[in-house]
Amino acid sequence: MAPTTLAKAVNMGLRKAMESDPKVLVMGEDVGKLGGVFRVTDGLQKDFGEARVIDTPLAESGIVGTAIGLALRGYRPVCEIQFDGFVYPAYDQIVSQLAKMHYRSQGTTPLPVTIRIPFGGGIGAVEHHSESPEAYFAHTAGLKVVACSNPVDAYFMIRQAVVADDPVIFFEPKRRYWEKAELDESATPPPLHSATVVRPGDDLTVLAYGPMVRTALEAAAAAAAADEGRSLEVIDLRTLSPLDLVPVLESVRRTGRCVVVHEAPVFLGMGSELAARITEACFYSLEAPVLRVGGFDTPYPPSRLEEAYLPDLDRVLDAVDHAFAF
Amino acid sequence: MSVASSLGGQAGGGEVAGGLMGRAAPETSSVATSTTAGPELVQLLTPEGERVSHPDYALDLTAEDYRSLYRDLVLVRRVDVEATALQRQGELGIWAALLGQEAAQVGSGRALLPGDYAFPTYREHGVAYCKGVDPLKLLGLFRGVSHAGWDPHDHNFGLYTIVIGSQTLHATGYAMGIQKDGTEDAVIAYFGDGATSQGDVNEAFVFATVFNAPVVFFCQNNQWAISEPLERQTRIPLYQRARGFGFPGVRVDGNDVLAVLAVTRAALRNAREGNGPTFIEAFTYRMGAHTTSDDPTRYRLASDLETWKLKDPLERMKAYLVRSGMADAAFFAGVEVDADALAAHVRKGCIEMPDPDPLSIFDGVYAEPTALLAEERARFAAYLSSFADGPQADADSAAATAGGR
Ligand SMILES: Cc1ncc(C[n+]2csc(CCOP(=O)(O)OP(=O)(O)O)c2C)c(N)n1
Ligand SMILES: [Mg+2]
Numbered sequence: 001m002a003p004t005t006l007a008k009a010v011n012m013g014l015r016k017a018m019e020s021d022p023k024v025l026v027m028g029e030d031v032g033k034l035g036g037v038f039r040v041t042d043g044l045q046k047d048f049g050e051a052r053v054i055d056t057p058l059a060e061s062g063i064v065g066t067a068i069g070l071a072l073r074g075y076r077p078v079c080e081i082q083f084d085g086f087v088y089p090a091y092d093q094i095v096s097q098l099a100k101m102h103y104r105s106q107g108t109t110p111l112p113v114t115i116r117i118p119f120g121g122g123i124g125a126v127e128h129h130s131e132s133p134e135a136y137f138a139h140t141a142g143l144k145v146v147a148c149s150n151p152v153d154a155y156f157m158i159r160q161a162v163v164a165d166d167p168v169i170f171f172e173p174k175r176r177y178w179e180k181a182e183l184d185e186s187a188t189p190p191p192l193h194s195a196t197v198v199r200p201g202d203d204l205t206v207l208a209y210g211p212m213v214r215t216a217l218e219a220a221a222a223a224a225a226a227d228e229g230r231s232l233e234v235i236d237l238r239t240l241s242p243l244d245l246v247p248v249l250e251s252v253r254r255t256g257r258c259v260v261v262h263e264a265p266v267f268l269g270m271g272s273e274l275a276a277r278i279t280e281a282c283f284y285s286l287e288a289p290v291l292r293v294g295g296f297d298t299p300y301p302p303s304r305l306e307e308a309y310l311p312d313l314d315r316v317l318d319a320v321d322h323a324f325a326f
Numbered sequence: 327m328s329v330a331s332s333l334g335g336q337a338g339g340g341e342v343a344g345g346l347m348g349r350a351a352p353e354t355s356s357v358a359t360s361t362t363a364g365p366e367l368v369q370l371l372t373p374e375g376e377r378v379s380h381p382d383y384a385l386d387l388t389a390e391d392y393r394s395l396y397r398d399l400v401l402v403r404r405v406d407v408e409a410t411a412l413q414r415q416g417e418l419g420i421w422a423a424l425l426g427q428e429a430a431q432v433g434s435g436r437a438l439l440p441g442d443y444a445f446p447t448y449r450e451h452g453v454a455y456c457k458g459v460d461p462l463k464l465l466g467l468f469r470g471v472s473h474a475g476w477d478p479h480d481h482n483f484g485l486y487t488i489v490i491g492s493q494t495l496h497a498t499g500y501a502m503g504i505q506k507d508g509t510e511d512a513v514i515a516y517f518g519d520g521a522t523s524q525g526d527v528n529e530a531f532v533f534a535t536v537f538n539a540p541v542v543f544f545c546q547n548n549q550w551a552i553s554e555p556l557e558r559q560t561r562i563p564l565y566q567r568a569r570g571f572g573f574p575g576v577r578v579d580g581n582d583v584l585a586v587l588a589v590t591r592a593a594l595r596n597a598r599e600g601n602g603p604t605f606i607e608a609f610t611y612r613m614g615a616h617t618t619s620d621d622p623t624r625y626r627l628a629s630d631l632e633t634w635k636l637k638d639p640l641e642r643m644k645a646y647l648v649r650s651g652m653a654d655a656a657f658f659a660g661v662e663v664d665a666d667a668l669a670a671h672v673r674k675g676c677i678e679m680p681d682p683d684p685l686s687i688f689d690g691v692y693a694e695p696t697a698l699l700a701e702e703r704a705r706f707a708a709y710l711s712s713f714a715d716g717p718q719a720d721a722d723s724a725a726a727t728a729g730g731r
Contacts, residue, residue, distance in 0.1 A: 023579075029551075029552070029554065030552045030553045030554060033553055033624065033625045034553035034624055035624070037552070037620075055554050055558055056558075057523035057556070057559050058490055058520035058521065058524060059525060059556055061525050062523065062525075068662060077436075086489065086490075088489075089524065089525060089526070114581075124419045124470060125420070126419065126468065126470070126488060127467075127473050127488060128465060128488050128489055129488075163676065171457075240406070248345075291537045296687060296688065296699075296702045296706070297696070297698050297699050297702060298687055298688055298699070299691065301686075301687045302467075302470045302471055302472050302473055302682065303419055304469070304471050304681045304682060305470075305682055305687050306468040306470075307686055308684035308710075312712075315709075319714075
């Protein structure tokens, strides 16, 4: 077992998926010879050939639209969208076609397409390279939406996404691509659509996914070390649609307090749905309203401002303080 | 002969269109061999610096014009080299170099009249220069202090567009507006070879031709879209695509500033005269990496670079100026002095460019203010000031950030 980066873990997961099923294809811009701009598909074209690892023309609607056709023909395409901000040319194909075909065909036409999207900020990029568009997709019935936060999950979740018969939007936290963890490929992963408690605690529940899981864990460590010695439970949601609320509700009933953290704008973000559902289910256990930490109602700012824009440990702790002040 | 007479006007007529019709579907190799452009290439200055003529594209310039074109090429390259160095030194987050594409940009940029509007990608530093945008302002985006440091209306030069192809539709719409206003202006839309695959670009072609909009589609075919070679985007030479949409296309030597100037002028004139769009394929080469984040050794051969070095746009102009006696050593020395001064201006200005105020995150989102944004801004201001004022204020700010926003 060697320490593996998140980028490498996705790569290994894709490799495994391609070995397991000859119908699995990888397609996108620069995914072949270059191995993707983040090298997530590095070496795959060399080993599986140009027929299975396809450098596509520069057209996202084309990538997803043809992936739908390939899926109709029995293939399992894994599309890469190079950056979050470039998925919108494919939005129509994803929302009107990919998401709805199973329903329109009365369940006769599954579309096992996976769309990988590196998402989120924190890498000092120019505009359109740091966005968090997950809510657009989670809001669309017919799509499954997941976000991995660490190498181990990345490895297993991409494999699970590829074998799933529903279309899966697979978000990868690009600022965490280079973080490492021990990866045991023989481990048994939890189901794809399950949330996991990544740090147990008693006083407040922090919900996060993707890049913000690490931030939440850092905040929990800082809260434990501070004078108040607060014990935060951190849950990695992992799946955004469907949501796995079982561990979430169990936790909040115990702690009575909850903070949701994401990079995406707070307004109508994942936190809004979570806050509503938690409030409905745990109303009598709550000591404070569910609070949200996230992006502002602004476009993603120029990179020299992203440190201020992005939720960090201090912003999370500020919300924690506030939850305890109620 | 102007573009109007040689390319437009007559159905199926003209050299370019007629030649196309009679030709069988080209072999892929005619596209794949990216170092050879084919006989249809419009050229007025050979790679060796020999001035040649073209039946359709006359160009009457003064010695001063020739010298100033050369000067612009040198200055634009110098800015580019300086920006690349600034990125290496950590002053810019990233830089998209125009190295090798100077003639395509200066030639087309110099063809524009002040009223003509240019819609750029992210690489049009040379066009920006021709449009009077201080190069320093371009660096702001790449440094991460702004999304664009210039007001498009001040220069008739649009915002840099990173989402591939979008701006071609904006250009077309702008041209439709000019048409409605009945003015003599024209529009030019810049995009790359990769962009020609995007739906937006193809929709722009349709709108432009259906409405006969005064727009020039200027495609810099630099042979690469990051790691993908041209043949991943097309099976026919790009300029021939225009014909299918119903407007003329022309392929020009993109490393020949004179030919680019002449062809672009003719296309703009054609647009002004009500003859609709033209597609110009400027055949060139991306001499550098896609951006400073890219590593082209992973996907292309160094030998291609060597071939294209022999077609350098600056060298051929210099050779022509020397050979024709239009410029002497003193002139070239003077250009170097100007380039050094511009580079120094760019370097100093870049390093001194301050980081924006965190609260500027909230500026300019809407034309008319919203309560939500005002509230978020006030909360964030209180939150930020809690750090400046120590632990007591910290407690107050906790209340101020209710909702975590
Ligand atoms: C919609 C969209 N998809 C993907 C990208 C990522 N990307 C940036 S530049 C580029 C290649 C562009 O190639 P080309 O149009 O030939 O222009 P060049 O960079 O060569 O000037 C790609 C794929 C993007 N910016 N926008
Ligand atoms: Mg290109």
